[in-house]
Amino acid sequence: MITLKLLQSMYLFVIVAGAVALVILFYLRYLTNRAFKVQLRMVDANKACNYDIALFLPRVNDLVKVAEIQEIFYEISYGESTLSKPGSEKRRTITRKIARPDYSIDLGIVPISPRGYKRYIYMIIFETLFLLIEMDILMKIKVANEALLNFSKLQTFLLHDVKNVTQFIKGFIYNIERISGPEREHRFIEYLKESVPALTVRTDKILSTLEIGVEKDEEGDEQEVDVASLIKDLFALYDIKGEATGRGTIITQKHKMVTIFDNIIKNIREKSGREPGIESFAFVREETGAITVIIYDTGSPIKNIERMFEPFYTTKESGLGIGLFQARHITKKLGGNMTVANTNRGVEFTVSLPRGIISDNAEAPKAVVYAN
Amino acid sequence: METILLIEDDVALRAQVRFALEERFEVKEAANVQKAVHILNSERITLAILDLGLPPHENTPQEGLRLLHYILENFGLKVIIFTGQKTESAALESIKSGAFDYLVKPVSIEQLMFSVDRAILFRDTEEKLSRQGTARISFGVEVGKGLQPARDEAEKNIIFKVLKDTNFNVYKSAKLLGVKRESLYYFIKKFGFKREDIDDNP
Numbered sequence: 050m051i052t053l054k055l056l057q058s059m060y061l062f063v064i065v066a067g068a069v070a071l072v073i074l075f076y077l078r079y080l081t082n083r084a085f086k087v088q089l090r091m092v093d094a095n096k097a098c099n100y101d102i103a104l105f106l107p108r109v110n111d112l113v114k115v116a117e118i119q120e121i122f123y124e125i126s127y128g129e130s131t132l133s134k135p136g137s138e139k140r141r142t143i144t145r146k147i148a149r150p151d152y153s154i155d156l157g158i159v160p161i162s163p164r165g166y167k168r169y170i171y172m173i174i175f176e177t178l179f180l181l182i183e184m185d186i187l188m189k190i191k192v193a194n195e196a197l198l199n200f201s202k203l204q205t206f207l208l209h210d211v212k213n214v215t216q217f218i219k220g221f222i223y224n225i226e227r228i229s230g231p232e233r234e235h236r237f238i239e240y241l242k243e244s245v246p247a248l249t250v251r252t253d254k255i256l257s258t259l260e261i262g263v264e265k266d267e268e269g270d271e272q273e274v275d276v277a278s279l280i281k282d283l284f285a286l287y288d289i290k291g292e293a294t295g296r297g298t299i300i301t302q303k304h305k306m307v308t309i310f311d312n313i314i315k316n317i318r319e320k321s322g323r324e325p326g327i328e329s330f331a332f333v334r335e336e337t338g339a340i341t342v343i344i345y346d347t348g349s350p351i352k353n354i355e356r357m358f359e360p361f362y363t364t365k366e367s368g369l370g371i372g373l374f375q376a377r378h379i380t381k382k383l384g385g386n387m388t389v390a391n392t393n394r395g396v397e398f399t400v401s402l403p404r405g406i407i408s409d410n411a412e413a414p415k416a417v418v419y420a421n
Numbered sequence: 422m423e424t425i426l427l428i429e430d431d432v433a434l435r436a437q438v439r440f441a442l443e444e445r446f447e448v449k450e451a452a453n454v455q456k457a458v459h460i461l462n463s464e465r466i467t468l469a470i471l472d473l474g475l476p477p478h479e480n481t482p483q484e485g486l487r488l489l490h491y492i493l494e495n496f497g498l499k500v501i502i503f504t505g506q507k508t509e510s511a512a513l514e515s516i517k518s519g520a521f522d523y524l525v526k527p528v529s530i531e532q533l534m535f536s537v538d539r540a541i542l543f544r545d546t547e548e549k550l551s552r553q554g555t556a557r558i559s560f561g562v563e564v565g566k567g568l569q570p571a572r573d574e575a576e577k578n579i580i581f582k583v584l585k586d587t588n589f590n591v592y593k594s595a596k597l598l599g600v601k602r603e604s605l606y607y608f609i610k611k612f613g614f615k616r617e618d619i620d621d622n623p
Contacts, residue, residue: 206480209474215526216437217433219527223437236440241436243432243433244433247431247432288452319476322477323477
């Protein structure tokens, strides 16, 4: 009896308490939704700014105002950059500092109401913002370090070739001033003839390295290139035990063909340094309007072969990792394709190229002897 | 006539340097370590000009430095480094190992010729002094560590050289060094010299 009476008197109280709890729940849900929306907007804004905090941070202030944050302030340093926005002289601030060898972040916020449940809302935003800033900086540092490393590798690679060409010129000038007698003159010319193919390969290599990524339409200078003969010459130039069979010609600028096959064959040469005695074979097949060239070596398979055409990917300590990238880039620009695979007989490159159209100014194939 | 071994992987550059040298010297050429080792073992080479950036690592000095050590340990030739590697560590390593000169490309051919002439002059003078009984022995010491390590290093080098010259004949070596055989046995034990070491380093 007493219990029933008690329930009757509390009935109204339970309804009111339930209604209040529901209102609070809905309000909290509203606040949480708003916080998540702000989080998403910050992520989107960061993406829209291309993960550049210098662009992103000025946009944050407006975004966070709806999430119980009155103001943000910061002092951020990374690399040679410093971003700073001093905070106002308010007492109630929340700050967080981090100092690493490559960067430092000092981030602070001024909450609208620092106490109570709202604290959870602005702390979620604060932590998200801090994380985004740190990720952007780390990304920037990584990209910058990689770019610097690749630039330095590129510089070393180019310097080696440029220094040799400059030294060649110095030698040439010294010798030309001192040649005396027909016998020495004759020998000088013989040496120059020997030097021309190697010099052409080197200068083409310098130019094509400098032109990586530079899109340009070259016209003219096309000639009919005998691919098997070119491969034979490159085998001889690099002192590789190799055989090139089949027939196939292509109408294009010769230096492009030299760059494509030079990079493949140089790869084999480097491998033969580690694995003496390996042999190389090349087959050239002419089909309607196209040629297919298969080059393989009898050496061991290559790990991560699928990454071989990736720019700056190299397995060699002294490698630059652009040779094969460059070779495939040129092949594709010519409308062809290049693949590489570990097969039963060895590491196999397949190059397919359209034969090209013979223009009026195309030259006949030239016999060139490469010597090492 | 002096026979110079020119070790350079760039065909065009090698031809120009060869042409310049050929006026006064006999020149043998090698494009890689294997060929250089073959020539060193089959020809009578008196001086070497060495590019450090050799295949398969043209962009680092490691192959060249390996060959430099081989030449110095086995043939005792004067070696002129002629390289595009401008790294301080490569220069330091070359000079420390005993290279005669370190020329960074591009240099004038006159400079290269001057270095070749100096190397020949040094070698001739050392040979002359050697015939008179004065041997040139070079060794590296850390000055800050006092005299004792320098003294030990000097003793070690002199004894090693004499043992090598006498083909590990202890009696002859002791006589040349002016010490008792017992004392020489003490030094042999102290420095851990073995006949095989001497034979491996002709």
